[in-house]
Amino acid sequence: MSRSLSSLQFMQTFSSKLEIALNNLSMAQYPPDARRTMRKFASSEVAALLGVTEAYIRQVSLKGLGPEPEITQNGRRLYSLEQVLDLRMHLAEKGRKKWINPRRVGDEACQIIAVTNFKGGSSKTSTTIHLGHWLALRGYRVLAVDMDPQASLTSLQGTLPGFDYREGDTLYSAIRFDDPVETAGIIHKTHIAGFDIICAGLELTEFETAVAMEMRKTGGTGFLLRVAQALEQVAGDYDVILLDCAPSLNFLTLSSLTASTGVLIPVPAHMLDVDSTGKFLELAASYMQILDEIGAGATWDFAKFLITKFEPNDHPQANMQALMRQVFGEDLLLNAVIKSTAVADALTWKQSLYEVQRSRFSAPKTYDRAIESINAANAEIEVLINQAWRREP
Structure with a gap:
């Protein structure tokens, strides 16, 4: 009895079709000219990440000591992740909390x-x-x-x-x-x-x-x-x-x-x-x-x-x-x-x-x-x- 389905043809056909379909889906989500960005964080989220109070984050912002957040129409303060890292380094300089800058030092190995x-x-x-x-x-x-x-x-x-x-x-x-x-x-x-x-x-x-x-x-x-x-x-x-x-x-x-x-x-x-x-x-x-x-x-x-x-x-x-x-x-x-x-x-x-x-x-x-x-x-x-x-x- 002879079999008609070529294993090579089957694998090549659907490998190619699936790759094209997934590429099209990926292009729809993220076109070549699109720049994927990280969402912004509310001051409550920033406070939780840094281990401080939201009031302290607001105080730093009002005094102009840290990065300038985006202010929404309803008065919410939004920070980019880069700004959160800047705030972290600012707090580290003030020595407010141990290991607020968690990066390794001295002989600490990766x-x-x-x-x-x-x-x-x-x-x-x-x-x-x-x-x-x-x-x-x-x-x-x-x-x-x-x-x-x-x-x-x-x-x-x-x-x-x-x-x-x-x-x-x-x-x-x-x-x-x-x-x-x-x-x-x-x-x-x-x-x-x-x-x-x-x-x-x-x-x-x-x-x-x-x-x-x-x-x-x-x-x-x-x-x-x-x-x-x-x-x-x-x-x-x-x-x-x-x-x-x-x-x-x-x-x-x-x-x-x-x-x-x-x-x-x-x-x-x-x-x-x-x-x-x-x-x-x-x-x-x-x-x-x-x-x-x-x-x-x-x-x-x-x-x-x-x-x-x-x-x-x-x-x-x-x-x-x-x-x-x-x-x-x-x-x-x-x-x-x-x-x-x-x-x-x-x-x-x-x-x-x-x-x-x-x-x-x-x-x-x-x-x-x-x-x-x-x-x-x-x-x-x-x-x-x-x-x-x-x-x-």
């Missing part, structure tokens, strides 16, 4: 945090983008690195001027064995002050083949240092580097874990996800044992599990959360990120919740619950970063 898990759909990219934006809003200098050839984190940035993964504008160009480029040359500024990105593309898959060929030639484990060496070139410019890893334990993920100072493992509270995480840990342990035996083991400041897509009123999930709390103990973050249509909607718009105005949601309370849970988890991770720097609370 924190490189890998967000990883074996299973797709565990919210790795959502965790990365919301943590990255949170830290940028808090005044940290953040670099996000998309380590996944599927490039979801890259896609969330919309249209980035000058970026084309087909032209080698991805991390692979900096970690390849032959003629690597300088890492600084592949970093893109985003519309959010303090948040930069290294993008991903299909060429990242070439790293797996390149490593296999290199190991055949040299038999060594030098490939494990490729990511670390590339990030070391730019680590001095950042406080935190976030690695959004692919849902697989491949050479690139192993290199990311070796380069990291901390690890976050997002896990939905479902049996299949927790079971998959167990297999991920088992496989990772076998690899780490081999690396330890050859003297190339990784050491971290912290490694934590984070429950994502959590529905508190779902009894099976509540039971699974209790099981995870029993098994992981203090290595499970206290705060879970709830499942929310607000997050799904924002990501559909290629934005994090921090970018979207609350008024855009038809049910603002849904936004409130989602942002509260994300803020709580991010604040807990921020504490881990400061503990790694041995800062006093």
